[in-house]
Amino acid sequence: MPIKNLCVIIRHPAYGREDAYAAIRMASVGNMYGLPSDLILCEDGVWNAVKDQWSETIEMPSNEENFIHAVESGAKVYVDAEALEERGLTLDDLIDGIEVVPCERIAEFILEHDAVLPLCGGF
Numbered sequence: 001m002p003i004k005n006l007c008v009i010i011r012h013p014a015y016g017r018e019d020a021y022a023a024i025r026m027a028s029v030g031n032m033y034g035l036p037s038d039l040i041l042c043e044d045g046v047w048n049a050v051k052d053q054w055s056e057t058i059e060m061p062s063n064e065e066n067f068i069h070a071v072e073s074g075a076k077v078y079v080d081a082e083a084l085e086e087r088g089l090t091l092d093d094l095i096d097g098i099e100v101v102p103c104e105r106i107a108e109f110i111l112e113h114d115a116v117l118p119l120c121g122g123f
Helices: 019-032 043-049 063-073 081-086 103-111
Strands: 006-010 037-041 077-080 098-101 115-119
Touching: 006 019, 006 043, 006 103, 019 037, 019 043, 019 063, 037 043, 037 103, 043 063, 043 077, 043 081, 063 077, 077 081, 077 103, 081 098, 081 103, 098 103
Parallel strands: 006 037, 006 115, 037 077, 077 098
Antiparallel strands: none
8 A cells, every 4th residue: 555645753852863854854855756744743852843943053954944844845743732831842932834733633643644654762
C-alpha cells in the first residue's frame, strides 16, 4: 500500500542532535516531491519552533529557517500546547505558520496520516 501522507514527530530540542534538523528537512522535501508531510512538536521538541534562534553562535544550521521552508512547502506544524506552557513559551514566541493544539488533538493528527515517523527518541 503506497504512503499517501507522512507525519514526523519531534520530541527533542533543536540543537545538540541532528534528528530535529533532519526531520524538518524530511517534511520539506516530502512536500516538494508530492508526499504531503506534517510535523508534530511535543515535549522538548517545542523548542525547535522558537523564533529568532541564534544558531550561528554554536555554528549549527538554523532550525528556524528550516521551519519557515517547511511551512512554505506546505507542511502543517502542530505544537503541543501543554508542552509550551510547561516550558514557559507562548504562541508569540513561535515562528509564524505554526499551530498550537491541545495534547488531546495530537493523537487525532497522528491518526490522519498513513505513515508516522517518531524521530528524536521514538516513544
